[in-house]
Amino acid sequence: MIVVRELTKRYGPTLALDQLSFEVRPGVVTGFLGPNGAGKSTALRIILGLHRPTSGEALIGNRRYDRIRRPMREVGAVLDAGAAHPGRTAFHHLACLARSNGIGGARVSAVLERVGLAGVAQKRVGGFSLGMRQRLGIAGALLGDPAVVLLDEPVNGLDAAGIRWIRSTLRSLAAEGRTVLLSSHLMSEMALTVDHVLIIGRGRLLAETSVAALRDRFQRDVLVRSPRAAELAPVLTGLGATVTAGEDGGLVVVGVNAATIGDAAAAASIPVHGLTPRGATLEDVYLEMTGEATEYRTDTTRTARP
Structure with a gap:
């Protein structure tokens, strides 16, 4: 090696x-x-x-x-x-x-x-x-x-x-x-x-x-889909998670991983139709980690004028 x-x-x-x-x-x-x-x-x-x-x-x-x-x-x-x-x-x-x-x-x-x-x-x-x-x-x-x-x-x-x-x-x-x-x-x-x-x-x-560990380290949230989302939300907040309404009636959960969400839903007998961990891409992680080490930077927040 x-x-x-x-x-x-x-x-x-x-x-x-x-x-x-x-x-x-x-x-x-x-x-x-x-x-x-x-x-x-x-x-x-x-x-x-x-x-x-x-x-x-x-x-x-x-x-x-x-x-x-x-x-x-x-x-x-x-x-x-x-x-x-x-x-x-x-x-x-x-x-x-x-x-x-x-x-x-x-x-x-x-x-x-x-x-x-x-x-x-x-x-x-x-x-x-x-x-x-x-x-x-x-x-x-x-x-x-x-x-x-x-x-x-x-x-x-x-x-x-x-x-x-x-x-x-x-x-x-x-x-x-x-x-x-x-x-x-x-x-x-x-x-x-x-x-x-x-x-x-x-x-x-x-x-x-x-690569997998790096993505997990920078995981943003988990998108949860359940026909009883309103009942599931307080269960998850009770675990210390932050829960907000997502697209198409889904829940966006921050603070706990997909496995914990699935276990909690099963314990409460609440069906879950989807658990999607959403982490940063490798490019996102790279840019975040190397931001202070980049020799040449541009300000991407400004809008170019014609």
Whole structure:
């Protein structure tokens, strides 16, 4: 797994990472979230040995990346989808990577097939769309059949089919027991893809938890539907809940969870036709948690003038 301990990085007077610590475990897709300038890219580069930390350490399988003899066999990464030389074909780009790590040519053909680029293997990368470059980058990450995969913004440039493909690919990699770390700004996509989240701001860890636990933490209310709502309301207020009338005769309940409401209704022999917990979306949670850590803000309360 990936272990980051007390990682600090300074660039002159700028503190990019401030004693950042977290773990990324195998078997789940972990999302790495944070506003621009939060330190995500710096942390990823330190994990991959591209930057040296001011203090602290980042380990992959109990070793620093630069101590791994043939890194592509253990770690696959994409930090920049445009890193491939535009004059090379997709096949030759991957073949060069494979040769540098002692990987056979058959594996090149296999990963091109897996990412859907087998039909353009002999075309030059310079003519590829951004989505095709993303697929090529992921092919390079998978070339050594690594146990650890790190991807920075892998869905940029992908169409709907491509986004669905990368989502299923990441989940299948995690299901195989691999460690998968995914950085992205697309909250809607993260909500569908990741199981665990790391949220950072100004170089510090703000949260490390499952997506489900994060949503539960920010649950707003429960919408209750019952043919005897008028009888149920005082039962729930007796439990300390705040109850207001909702749409179509439903009750909006704040202060108790759905299980408690269901148990209380059953004890009072009041039928319930619907219990709908309504929590914040992952995007809502992210914005609330990172509000003070955002470097650039706009005032969304003002109405634009023509």
